[in-house]
Amino acid sequence: MGRRHWHVIEEEDGALTMTRNMPVRFDLAVETILSGVTGRRRLAHLVRQDMWRALQSLRGFAPAVRVRRDARSMHVRAGGAVLGRFDRSGYEALIAQVLEDETNRARWMGGVR
Template sequence: MGRDRWHEVEEAGALVVARHWPVRFDLAVVTVLPRGGRRFLAHQVRQDMWRALQGLRGFVPAVRVTRTAEGLEVVAGGEVRGRFDRAHAEARIAAVLDDEANRARWQRRAR
């Protein structure tokens, strides 16, 4: 567990950042980004996703980053303790992942 109480675990070739272990993805959105630093990218995606969903009661964010031939596959989502509108929550995560300003910032800093 990291110094900020986040688990950073290498699992089957992927870096997983999560508050609780074992990680659970009740909701998840996938995107592919160009190659870069996985650890920094995972934490930045987690922070931006948290800001977008902090009003979702019982939300515990998690991010999995895997190197692929196309770049970095990012799975963003996490656990939700309680009932929630999956489509709405996943649309908000997708908006964070698809935002060009976010993607540019992540790429600039994740070298």
């Protein structure tokens, strides 16, 4: 699989999961809810990119993002698989910083380009 290829899984509950590796694993994960509704695939892609930038030094990291939409919001689970030992709480804190950054959130939901 090339660098641009990702597995995109449409789940029965209406969620979409984007991952590099199959099966999907969330050895570390952080969840958030974003107000408003946007495209699940676009949102998953943008979150994955920003999370990768923050965690690219984590050896053996394979990002995964799950997005589920309801009537008024987007539920995001970001994290992924990690080969080997790692500081779970430290890296989950980095993911949380990415997910809670107001500039990121506005861009992901289409407010800032």
